[in-house]
Amino acid sequence: MMRTIGIPWLTLLHLACCASALGQTSAHLQTSDTELVLEAGSAAPRLVNLKVPGQPPWENRGSEGLIAFVDISDKPTPLHWSFNREASQSGNDRVTFVYDCASPHLRLTWEWRSRQSYGPVEHQIRIENLDNQEIWIPMQDSLAFNWQVDPQQPLEHSFVEKGANTPSPLGTHQVPLVEGYHWTGTSSTYGDLSDSEPREIIPWSLVQRRDAAQTGWYAGIEFSGRTRIALTRDKDTLQGVLGLNPDPSPFKTRLAPGEVFETPVVFLGGFRDGLDGAGNVLRRWVRAVLGNPETWKNPNYPLVVNNSWGGGMDVDEQVALRMIRDSAELGVEMFHVDAGWFRGVGDWYPNPQKFPHGLAVIADDAHKHGLKFGLWVDWTQAGLSTEPGALNARDPRVHDWMVTDLPADWKPEPFKGQTIDLGVPEAKQWAQHEVERIVTDYHLDMLEHDGYLVAHGCDRTDHPHAAPDPLNKCIYKSWGSYWVDSSNSTDVSYHAVHAYYDIYSKMRRDHPGLLFEICNDGGRMVDFGSASHGDYFSITDTYDPLSNRRAFYDTSHLLPSAMLESYVEKWPTPRIENFRYMLRSGMMGWLTIMIDTNAWSPEQRSEAKREIDLYKNELRPLIRDANLYHVSPRPDGVHWDAMEYWDPDRQRGVVYAFHGTVEGEKTHSFPLNGLQPSERYRLRFYDHSVLDRTVTGRELMKQGLKVTLPLPDSSELIFIEATP
Numbered sequence: 001m002m003r004t005i006g007i008p009w010l011t012l013l014h015l016a017c018c019a020s021a022l023g024q025t026s027a028h029l030q031t032s033d034t035e036l037v038l039e040a041g042s043a044a045p046r047l048v049n050l051k052v053p054g055q056p057p058w059e060n061r062g063s064e065g066l067i068a069f070v071d072i073s074d075k076p077t078p079l080h081w082s083f084n085r086e087a088s089q090s091g092n093d094r095v096t097f098v099y100d101c102a103s104p105h106l107r108l109t110w111e112w113r114s115r116q117s118y119g120p121v122e123h124q125i126r127i128e129n130l131d132n133q134e135i136w137i138p139m140q141d142s143l144a145f146n147w148q149v150d151p152q153q154p155l156e157h158s159f160v161e162k163g164a165n166t167p168s169p170l171g172t173h174q175v176p177l178v179e180g181y182h183w184t185g186t187s188s189t190y191g192d193l194s195d196s197e198p199r200e201i202i203p204w205s206l207v208q209r210r211d212a213a214q215t216g217w218y219a220g221i222e223f224s225g226r227t228r229i230a231l232t233r234d235k236d237t238l239q240g241v242l243g244l245n246p247d248p249s250p251f252k253t254r255l256a257p258g259e260v261f262e263t264p265v266v267f268l269g270g271f272r273d274g275l276d277g278a279g280n281v282l283r284r285w286v287r288a289v290l291g292n293p294e295t296w297k298n299p300n301y302p303l304v305v306n307n308s309w310g311g312g313m314d315v316d317e318q319v320a321l322r323m324i325r326d327s328a329e330l331g332v333e334m335f336h337v338d339a340g341w342f343r344g345v346g347d348w349y350p351n352p353q354k355f356p357h358g359l360a361v362i363a364d365d366a367h368k369h370g371l372k373f374g375l376w377v378d379w380t381q382a383g384l385s386t387e388p389g390a391l392n393a394r395d396p397r398v399h400d401w402m403v404t405d406l407p408a409d410w411k412p413e414p415f416k417g418q419t420i421d422l423g424v425p426e427a428k429q430w431a432q433h434e435v436e437r438i439v440t441d442y443h444l445d446m447l448e449h450d451g452y453l454v455a456h457g458c459d460r461t462d463h464p465h466a467a468p469d470p471l472n473k474c475i476y477k478s479w480g481s482y483w484v485d486s487s488n489s490t491d492v493s494y495h496a497v498h499a500y501y502d503i504y505s506k507m508r509r510d511h512p513g514l515l516f517e518i519c520n521d522g523g524r525m526v527d528f529g530s531a532s533h534g535d536y537f538s539i540t541d542t543y544d545p546l547s548n549r550r551a552f553y554d555t556s557h558l559l560p561s562a563m564l565e566s567y568v569e570k571w572p573t574p575r576i577e578n579f580r581y582m583l584r585s586g587m588m589g590w591l592t593i594m595i596d597t598n599a600w601s602p603e604q605r606s607e608a609k610r611e612i613d614l615y616k617n618e619l620r621p622l623i624r625d626a627n628l629y630h631v632s633p634r635p636d637g638v639h640w641d642a643m644e645y646w647d648p649d650r651q652r653g654v655v656y657a658f659h660g661t662v663e664g665e666k667t668h669s670f671p672l673n674g675l676q677p678s679e680r681y682r683l684r685f686y687d688h689s690v691l692d693r694t695v696t697g698r699e700l701m702k703q704g705l706k707v708t709l710p711l712p713d714s715s716e717l718i719f720i721e722a723t724p
């Protein structure tokens with residue numbers, strides 16, 4: 001984003017560094033998991049090494065690759081960076097090395113920041129145009145490094161797919177990182193676009209040494225636009241790069257006088273004890289650093305929700321009022337109206353046939369019943385409604401916000417229209433007002449955004465982003481919207497994502513306590529940038545028990561469980577055991593029920609009520625605060641799978657055990673994690689599948705927790721408590 005920044009340094013320490021004879025300056029940053037040595041060379045800064053305390057360091061051979069030229073009036077102009085010692089700063093939790101270029105006059109700030117005493121350290125590069133002319137800058141990566149590695153050292157690379165559409169059969173990848181390894185993972189808001197392309201990743205990667213301590217490093221990107229992470233192992237080097245996605249090339253972005261280009265913030269952290277060891281630190285860090293303190297202050301977060309999509313687009317006042325009564329009886333905490341309530345796409349006013357008294361009365365009724373009220377809105381989508389207040393794609397005043405000229409026969413789909421380019425200042429301003437109006441007028445406690453919020457690319461030459469390459473662009477239609485692919489796609493997403501962040505940051509300031517659900521067609525916008533602007537994610541767009549468990553298994557490696565929403569939809573449950581299995585497959589994080597609960601049998605109703613009670617009283621405190629261990633292979637729906645929560649402070653935990661469709665295997669043992677071998681633990685089998693008993697930590701961690709469930713598609717919850 002091009003912003004003019006003030007520099008909000010609060011506590012400036014002197015440059016506590018050692019200046020060597022070569023004129024170099026070095027600094028350290030440290031958390032309990034991550035130690036970094038940083039160095040300011042005369043022409044470029046360098047991450048010298050990363051160390052997990054007590055482990056051999058990862059030595060970096062390369063300096064940060066700073067952009068070497070800019071375009072001025074279409075002419076490439078070389079840059080010469082030189083270290084500005086006076087402007088640089090180094091403190092206990094922040095180091096900034098400043099580099100200046102005299103002509104054109106630019107300032108580059110290379111910043112590292114630790115925001116907690118544990119976990120990773122954040123990094124960003126900012127380039128400010130101090131010149132009096134417009135310049136165009138090429139791709140500046142967020143972070144590039146070139147670790148020196150022993151060619152004999154076995155390494156493993158882990159990355160995690162988004163649950164976009166339907167989680168794939170793999171999801172969590174743990175791959176030997178061997179000589180010749182060359183990998184690129186990408187993220188945008190359009191995951192799972194086509195079967196021919198690799199699935200998008202949550203923008204994060206982890207590399208560990210394959211030895212007993214299972215230590216290494218991980219890095220992630222706090223941005224929702226088009227980004228990529230690449231890794232290459234070649235002889236004695238492991239090269240990595242993170243940042244905006246340079247494909248399709250050539251990337252360029254405009255910098256008017258006074259404007260600042262900011263690379264997406266990345267974080268880099270050390271870890272021990274493998275993937276779960278890393279996850280247990282990273283989840284806590286995401287909560288503390290990126291999470292919304294207002295949200296976490298509420299002890300009822302994550303909430304239990306009833307969503308109207310169980311009846312599809314047919315929601316109306318009668319249905320809503322009935323669902324509210326029913327939700328209150330079941331112990332649900334929020335009533336969530338999904339698509340179907342509005343006059344039309346882009347026309348975000350209640351349909352007068354369905355809601356003759358408006359939406360606020362529905363919200364007020366929910367509030368009267370002790371429920372919060374949430375609403376689905378596709379607020380970046382234009383349609384064809386000519387009602388006052390509607391965003392009409394043919395309206396000459398907004399026509400230019402569409403990413404391309406729409407053909408005369410274009411029509412929106414029932415709840416999908418044309419994504420506008422939020423990076424256009426007027427479009428952003430309209431959206432800001434519209435979101436504010438919707439939240440205020442309809443008395444919302446939660447706003448869910450869906451659809452494709454960030455323009456895919458843009459055909460316009462009069463927008464703040466770069467123009468498309470006229471010789472290399474592709475315009476096509478999918479899901480009711482026209483899309484553009486060209487060399488400006490990444491720059492378009494860069495501007496649109498910043499506009500989206502600005503809108504939501506302002507909403508949070510003006511409406512403390514308002515919740516944001518990040519949906520974007522289910523699981524396509526799961527990244528660390530939206531984690532810092534929203535409160536929870538729809539993690540997949542497929543809602544059967546297996547898809548819910550798979551999406552949770554993957555995403556929970558990186559993000560706090562409380563933020564991970566599973567929608568539980570209607571599924572065949574001939575037996576009550578199957579019904580519990582269905583519910584519990586969505587009860588490991590944020591639980592949203594998306595079933596017409598009036599269709600439940602009395603037995604199912606009373607069972608659901610009991611499970612919701614259990615969720616609120618016993619499971620939720622663990623989902624919020626406990627460590628999480630992936631104690632089985634990823635669910636396949638056939639075999640057994642399980643997840644373990646263990647809270648070392650409260651000395652209690654729970655294992656969710658699931659028996660898939662396999663008939664033969666009536667018992668299964670899951671080796672647990674995080675316990676003390678010599679301690680004794682009381683096991684409480686919630687469904688009484690076997691008698692409760694007390695066992696040692698050693699037994700639970702070696703032989704495992706033995707679970708007996710004869711029925712296919714059944715489950716058990718085993719509560720664990722340390723006993724004196």
Ligand SMILES: [Zn+2]
Nearest residue numbers: 421458460463
């Ligand atoms: Zn545009």
